[in-house]
Amino acid sequence: MSNSAFTDIVKVVQTLSEQVAHWRNDNNARHLHSKQDFKTEADRRAHAFLKSELSNFYPDIPVISEEDEAHLSTRPTRYWLIDPIDGTASWYGGFSGFVSQVALVENAEPIFGVVVAPVLNKTWTALKNRGAFLNNTPLKSLKSSSRLVFVDNTPEPHGFVKDLMSSMNASGYYESGSIGLKSCLVADGTVDLFIKPVVVRDWDIAPVAVILKEVGGFLRLANGSPFIFEGPMDKSEGIIIARDQVLLERAIEYADQRC
Structure with missing residues (x-):
């Protein structure tokens, strides 16, 4: 293009x-x-x-x-x-x-x-x-940091995200709306981790996938598998979007413990 x-x-x-x-x-x-x-x-x-x-x-x-x-x-x-x-x-x-x-x-x-x-x-x-x-x-390349700010779509963290924040000793929380928007906030460095443990569809995440890749961010299914833009549009596993690989691996480990 x-x-x-x-x-x-x-x-x-x-x-x-x-x-x-x-x-x-x-x-x-x-x-x-x-x-x-x-x-x-x-x-x-x-x-x-x-x-x-x-x-x-x-x-x-x-x-x-x-x-x-x-x-x-x-x-x-x-x-x-x-x-x-x-x-x-x-x-x-x-x-x-x-x-x-x-x-x-x-x-x-x-x-x-x-x-x-x-x-x-x-x-x-x-x-x-x-x-x-x-x-x-x-946008600058994303780098490892001791900061751990979660993002979700409620005024205060609750349920799975609240429990995960406690387990991972999160340092902050950010409220935002759509899946695409929350994902972009990881890509631009506003937040560090976004986890959606419910069905996500390819159109929710495809536009930001290339943005994340260009800045060195990570997109995976919630079980740690690659997010593949093939087959059915629905990804029932949910997603993890992380600032860096170390944070990604921590999120997968803690999410697996919570499930």
Whole structure:
């Protein structure tokens, strides 16, 4: 992907995310089509916009979206994987923790990712072997540290995360919204560890996977196995995203003890 193409797609996602933020005041956009899955009219609009724009720029590259009615286990060699609104509950509730995100996946590996949090005015981007950026400023490589700040989506840690923080002698906690956003906070050094011990889907994590890789962060399934962008989209094991390998290994060990 050329630098100009990179810039074009980032602008598309930024344009969408700004619209998504405005739609919070639109009662039609807030209409719930599915209370069980928490799917809104905004999700549908965002999906249609992204799919149309990406297809216009790259008509030969198929688009796979969270909002598709079905997801096949067999995937194209090259495709867009999109999450038009990651963190719809945060969006609906008036919180800042939602993003729009896009990944380009090639040969089962995300090679380009963009994650935009419009209310926070933050855009994370990365292109394979060309570095990662926050608002066009290069992100530094992640390094080992004695600090251990967890991130999760509740005002105070609870349940599994609270127990794990106690076991690992965590030094802090950060509240945030969507899976993509929490993962980006590890990549940019705001926090150190994110663990989600429930089903995670490829579109939740593909855009940030390349960002993490460019800064030396680690993404694994919660059991320590590699996160593979092949087969079913659902990863029932959950995920661990860690600042460095030592922290990753500690998290896997302690998480295994808690399960």
